[in-house]
């Protein structure tokens with residue numbers, strides 16, 4: 291018990307004193323997750339609107355599959371990206387294994403279903419009459435899509451933040467394709483996992499507290515948005 | 519060719535036929551009202567004319583061009599039309615941005631947009647609301663935003679689906695004034711739908727009655743209300759007395775109709791033998807306790823069989839061997855002491871009887 295208590299005190303010291311390693315890891319974590327969320331948003335929001343606005347064979351099925359993938363295990367995404375980028379893999383020649391780039395790719399794949407799925411539900415929640423109104427006032431197809439996007443802006447933003455939350459808190463994929471290389475691919479979750487295994491609780495607890503505060507901030511923003 | 523012409527239009531949702539063989543001609547700068555009972559297909563027809571939906575079959579011409587085919591053409595024509603939906607939806611934006619939408623989509627310059635939006639907001643009396651989020655407005659205010667939003671693009675054609683259905687009488691009157699003003703100012707062609715017969719009468723040059731997906735009669739207000747051509751139209755415009763019979767005599771334009779147990783005289787040139795409905799508006803029937811003073815050609819003795827209050831007037835049903843419904847002011851109701859079983863004379867002039875051919 292005293293050991294944990296000591297770890298806790300030490301952790302607060304690390305944070306308050308702006309410990310270089312803690313800052314470095316936290317900074318990289320944010321960088322990687324923000325990049326993947328941004329990329330995923332750029333890909334998934336248009337893709338989600340395309341799926342919503344187009345009618346095609348198997349649309350219902352596709353949406354079902356996307357929703358199922360909301361909870362895809364992170365290690366499966368890790369395994370998939372590993373197979374793709376490892377020396378013997380299809381994209382092995384790029385030499386991207388164990389770099390932040392592959393971590394970003396893994397996170398993009400991980401959160402894409404959430405972003406696409408929630409974009410589609412955000413659009414579905416918009417009344418058909420809004421679309422009619424836009425068309426009746428002379429909007430073309432693209433302008434109509436923008437209206438729907440604008441009307442669902444808070445729901446879409448919530449989706450993006452949910453995606454960010456899942457990206458920043460996942461461990462499996464980051465460990466498998468990033469490799470937890472100190473000063474290069476080490477992020478909060480992989481660091482906690484390793485340090486805890488080594489018995490160095492203070493760094494783990496400090497990083498854990500940072501991750502929790504991030505989660506708290508995310509939740510507060512989400513709640514605010516959903517009240518709109 | 520008329521400005522807007524609908525030819526042989528049919529439309530169904532799934533298996534259900536909603537509109538059948540619709541043909542309409544609407545002149546430039548005129549106001550056309552579609553009236554008809556709920557579910558008749560008014561909204562559907564407006565949506566098709568407004569190019570919000572693709573029609574089943576038939577053609578719609580604007581200025582002589584068939585606009586049902588190409589998508590590019592549809593957009594181009596749509597931008598000359600503005601449509602105020604039956605249940606108007608405002609965007610989750612400020613009142614100003616709501617009204618500016620249509621102009622922005624048409625690529626109008628910023629300064630010009632500002633000028634027009636201010637002008638129209640002043641006209642609908644919402645100038646002080648321009649920064650407010652439109653979602654927080656009351657129903658009537660939202661309706662005015664919807665109208666302003668449609669009118670600001672100065673459309674050649676304005677489609678209004680029951681523009682005053684959700685408004686109180688005062689606000690409705692204001693909206694009606696606004697509509698008349700727009701027609702005068704911009705020479706806009708208006709097609710509107712309404713339940714409200716007096717609104718149709720007031721605003722429209724021509725009225726089309728749509729019943730069960732078919733246009734059954736088109737004409738000016740007098741023709742529709744006084745001279746309905748079908749039993750359904752007569753019924754819808756409040757000609758409550760509809761009695762089946764056949765013309766048994768006609769001399770010099772005065773026809774006598776045999777309705778089985780009585781004869782009704784009317785001014786009509788219907789030939790002898792013609793099967794007809796005799797239509798009489800309830801407000802054209804007078805109820806009296808004696809038949810001395812009446813100069814009316816038709817006077818029948820009967821007993822009151824029902825009295826229903828309708829605000830300032832009451833509807834009195836008299837059984838004269840056939841049923842007649844009359845409207846009586848509450849004052850005369852008291853004076854005459856009309857109760858069920860009371861013996862009265864119901865009379866109406868031959869000129870107030872309208873014959874509809876039975877087919």
Ligand SMILES: Nc1ncnc2c1ncn2[C@@H]1O[C@H](COP(=O)(O)OP(=O)(O)OP(=O)(O)O)[C@@H](O)[C@H]1O
Nearest residue numbers: 531536554555556557558559560561562563604713
């Ligand atoms: N999208 C749709 N799918 C299936 N049926 C529809 C659809 N829209 C309308 N209908 C049906 O078509 C018929 C005509 O509807 P419409 O809304 O045109 O009537 P309306 O004359 O405007 O009635 P109201 O006066 O109540 O507005 C109704 O029976 C309605 O149920």
Ligand SMILES: [Mg+2]
Nearest residue numbers: 560561604679
């Ligand atoms: Mg309607």
